[in-house]
Amino acid sequence: MSLAELKKFGHYVSNGQQYYTLSDAKSASSKQVEYVLNDDIYTRHNWNNDPCPELSLGDLYRLRAEKLRQEHDYVVLMYSGGPDSTNILDTFCDNGLRIDEIVNFNSYNSTALVDGTLNNADFIYNVRPRLEQLRSEGKLDAKITIYDEVDMSLQHWHRMKKMGWDDIATCLGGPNMWLNIPYAHQYGSALWKRIQSKEKVCIIYGHDKPSSVIIDGKRAIYHSSLPLGNFGEVVKQYPALMAPLVKACHWFYVSPDSASIVMKQSYILNQFCNLNQEPEFYSAAPASPGLRTAYSWPSKKGYGNLKYDIFHRLIYPKWRPKFITPKVRDLLLRPQDCWWVTSLQTEQKSIWEHYVKNFVKENFANIEKSGTMMMVPPKTKPIFIE
Secondary structure (H helix, E strand, O other): OOHHHHHHHOEEEEOOEEEOOHHHHHHHOOOOOEEEOOHHHHOOOOOOOOOOOOOOHHHHHHHHHHHHHHOOOEEEEEOOOOHHHHHHHHHHHHOOOOOOEEEEEEOHHHHOOOOOOOHHHHHHHHHHHHHHHHHHOOOOOOEEEEEEHHHHHHHHHHHHHHOOOOOHHHOOOOHHHHHHOHHHHHHOHHHHHHHHOOOOEEEEEOOOOOEEEEEOOEEEEEOEOHHHHOOHHHHHHOHHHHHHHHHHEEEOOOOHHHHHHHHHHHHHHHHHHHHOOOHHHEEOOOOOOOOOOOOOOEOOOOOOEEOHHHHHHHHOOOOOOOOOOOOOOEEOOOHHHHOOHHHOOHHHHHHHHHHHHHOHHHHOEOOOOOOOEEOOOOEEOOEEOO
16 A cells, blocks of 8 residues: 555645655654644635534534444444543434444453553443443444453564564554554454455544644644554555555544534634633643643633533533543653553563663653653644634
């Protein structure tokens, strides 16, 4: 396959040229790499207007789900229990649209740990109860597949060790990262066989909402390059193996086919913030790792970002979680990512440390005194929405 087939996830621009891997873009120029996604659509839109006043956000979600269902034989939802994937699950179930399989990543069965974890806590408090409820209501009859994060990580790291650590394309810092890494499906034999067959498989990911920034008093939105970053290097190294996977994977919200969703979300959020500028609607980033960081949608008056629950209920009106997992922006070394390290055997832990020191660190910036690392993927240029 050609790397250009990744264009539905956007592309990088470096030195005036398009690239589909960050390594190629960086090697072309020492200047900052730009990420481009839906620019041709966004620049034609008048952001001061509701993009589709005759349709609600729920209508747009339904139309997106219907299109994906109609175009594929087998639909899979990557369900973390977070607000994005929960909204997709509810959209399908509330509109009588079949989901054939639901995939969740956790390690509860192998560790029995909940407190201080990320995906295990979401599984126990949000995923499992919601799936049971939908089944009891007759809205869901999907196959439920659980990928054990720790088990998959051990398989992957030992495979990498046997290969002599040459496969930098599939570097993995910790089990909590599996959910956003599409090549994880090769460790799930049944689904991987479907992907490699001629069946029209659709794997739906919830990435992601528009982020916002205030520039000279005006609001602009941008997207992170995480979707493309999770694909590019792997496709470059394994083009034939990954070709069916690229075709199967779909980002529900930020696809060029669903740009109207981002426009509508941005319009609703901006209207709310312009009408509600008091400090009680906003919060600064929490200092404690036990709290959830507000999403990047800042107050114009410097009060911080729109509160996490307010932000998500504006764009996902049905969202009412039983538990919001604590999650701060520092990756890999935050408590929710490292609880499993102490239970690894000596050899296993040394493999993980090898990965972090030699591969993952190369892709992270801003290493702080605390020892945490902040991921800084390239972003799109700001699109002003007012």
